[in-house]
Amino acid sequence: MSKARLMQGNEACAEGAIAAGVNFFAGYPITPSTEIAETMARLLPKHGGKFVQMEDEIASMGAILGASLAGAKAMDATSGPGFSLKQELIGYAACAEIPCVLVDVQRVGPSTGQPTAPSQADVMQARWGTHGDHPIIALAPWSVRETYDVTVMAVNYAERFRTPVILLMDEVVGHLREKVVLPDHVDVYPRRQPKKTRAEGYEPYAPDTDLVPNVADFGTGYRIHVTGLIHDDTGFPVGSPQVTEQSIRRLHEKIDRAADEIIHTESAFMDDAEYAVLAYGGTARTAYEAVRAARARGEKVGLVRLITIWPFADKVIAALAKKVKGILVAEMNYGQLVGEVRRAAAGACPVELCGKYNMQAFEPQEIERAIDAFIAAVK
16 A cells, blocks of 8 residues: 555545546636646646646537547546536537546536535536436545545546546535545556457447447547437437437436446444434535534434435435435535435435535534434424
8 A cells, every 4th residue: 555645635536537547637727626637737747648728618628528539538627617618518428428527626606606615516417417318427525535536436437338427526525635545556447449340340339238339449440420419329410219219218228227336325323323314525524523423412313425426326315214214414505415315215204404505614513403403303
């Protein structure tokens, strides 16, 4: 193992990306994500990679898609305003099945909002920000070391499923500094390669057995057509209802088939819990302390933490709702993921919001008071 280091969450994100094989980064600085770009600018050339500062957020997204199509493992980092600008090209990446990772270190919005102030108000935009039917993978770490590990995971998922993956960080985790020991080795998923030659009938978007196509990289001797239009296995647009239905279904099913593997959650103090606090990202750190304090006073409450935000952990929440008397959802927004929790709980128990959206992170006492009020109301 490496030596212990004091590291920031954003720095861990950059180093995790490089460990996973990212060799191209195009970005446009925006707080609170700027340290990711700065770290990539410093480290990527030492690893044979390329860093490009683009003229804006849209160009940054376009650049990483082009680099990915040419064979690079590519990443970009931004915050809410830039995330909004990138949505059209995120949809393009989903339709054209271009592997890439986009980091969103969330801050208060809407619009320019409160630069650098912590928030978790982009979780629904990560799922529904671009138009049309397509799945998305979004991951939310809660510590510096987990940021490293989850960034590796994001790159591997992007390559394995040929899809954009969102690393949904928040300012709390992005600017957090902790002592970490990074691994000397990580498992890296390689770029998928064609299994047929052109003479053998290679078609770039013909799905493999896992429903993911083995699209050749540009410049490797294959003819490839890439479009944001619905296309058949050749990659060329087809105005067919049947092909359209098959294409959209396959985009979803290639993720749905692996959902149990992709969806990561963690729990604490749940063995005897009668109530649960559900949280994610930086808020989960505060919720953990609040739950521990409440248990010290005799309250039977536990914590469930979502690491994977999308696809949503429907099975986990459904089982949780049948086990406890109520679920309190703590998140730094006006109420977003709480709606998904209510949907998945399907009325099996009460689900309430503990929200905060005043540009300040939660204090443990705030969530602890919300726990007490919630338990009193449910009783």
